[in-house]
Amino acid sequence: MKILIHYLLVIFLLQSSLLAHQNHAVVLQYHRFDEDRYPSTSISMELFTQQMQYLADNNYTVWPFSKTVKYLLEKKELPDKTVSITIDDGYRSVYTKAYPLLKKYKFPFTVFVNSAPVVHESVHYLTWDEMREMGKYGAEYANHTYSHQFLVRDGIKDPKNYKKHITKEIEMCEAKIEKELGAKVCKNPKILAYPFGEYDLKLMNLVKSLGYIGVAQNSGPISSESNFMALTRFPMSGGFGEMDQFRLKINTLPLPIKNVLLKDTLVNESNNPPSLTLTLKKPLKNLQCFTADGKKIAIQWLNNTTVTVQAQYSLEYPRNHYTCTAHAQGNAWYWYSHLWIVLE
The missing domain is CATH 2.60.40.1220 (Immunoglobulin-like)
Structure with a gap:
């Protein structure tokens, strides 16, 4: 009888362990916060607050994107209901609007920085000091190229200089963010978000040769079987993040392809x-x-x-x-x- 009970207990623990882990995650993508002039790339703070509250209330595990990617690359199990928060471009509203809320919830987040406007001190973008401050409270940073150009289309127009041009765009950004932000830059693995979410086979192969993971903007969860040169994310701006859609998307599973x-x-x-x-x-x-x-x-x-x-x-x-x-x-x-x- 004791042997039977022990056997059933082992089975129960194994089943519980399997139910509590997964090999997929959902990645959320944002750009601007409370910037009504840009409806296609902005989310209201009212809605963003509802989303973050939902994650907290329903016991979602919020991980830095680099950690999620590293676990999937190594085919390690993730905690149940793993979500990563990513923000593209580095607009000022990240610091003035989103950051205080993310800090309150102690949610880590990943900002993809196109560094040219920061270097030129555009008032519409984050400063290095603001990014360093956010880095103390959960922010990490990754490459979004230097000047956020249409890489695929530029390459088609000027194939002769394609490799040199793209490599310079990526390496200039990486050098600058590493110099300014140091250990808060994603290095293991290095990660690049494609400007405008545009990529093709040629660009993916070049980005891979430079040692990066590639990140897209078309929707879907990611898993250990995803294409790591075109990881998908769910855009939350432009009406795509209303709470009924949000609840559906954060519970999606990768289509078994x-x-x-x-x-x-x-x-x-x-x-x-x-x-x-x-x-x-x-x-x-x-x-x-x-x-x-x-x-x-x-x-x-x-x-x-x-x-x-x-x-x-x-x-x-x-x-x-x-x-x-x-x-x-x-x-x-x-x-x-x-x-x-x-x-x-």
Whole structure:
């Protein structure tokens, strides 16, 4: 009898351990706070406060983005309900609006800095002293290039100088933030957020050769099986972070994908609308796909786990994406998003 009880206890503890850990996380992306002049990239402090309160009230584990990425790279288990908070560009409202609230909740956060406006002391951006102060209370910093240019499009226009130009943009930023912010800069691993969230195969390969993890802006959770040159995040600005959407998105699971046939993102006249073929690890008959404006996309099942997705109309400049979701369990949904860069 004692042996049986011991055996059941071991099974229970093992099951509890499995339930309490996961290999995926949700990453939130912000830009501006309470800057109504920029509705597509700003979130109200009222809504941001509700979001942070929800994370605190519902026992979410908020980790620095670099720590989350490192665990996933090393295929370590994450705590249940892991979330990371990222903020792009480094506008002043990060310090004046978001920082006091994040400090109050003791939530770590990651700021992707494009360093040129800081160097030139733009009043619209953070100062090095403000960033150093925030670094004492949970902030870490990562590369967003020096001058926040359209890297993919610039490379197409000037292929001869592509590698030199992109490398300079990345290395100038890295050198400056390391000099000013030291140990608060993400180094293990080094992380780069693509300006405007735009990347293609050529850029991903260059960024990888420079030793960086690449971060995108199209939506979806990340896992140990994600493409670490295009890690996805959920944008929270422009109406995408209302509380009903927020609650849904922070509980998403990575769509169980075995293979993506087309990994590039470029769309021109010859392939617009683009076609995307996904092979799933298991059948998901409730799969649905949508374009960025919420229009449903027709899908064609090639077999019970392989599906081709293609919009019914040409995608418009400058970018779009296909998002595919399926009900998982309870209130959770599987989620995957593929970026498309529409060329002129």
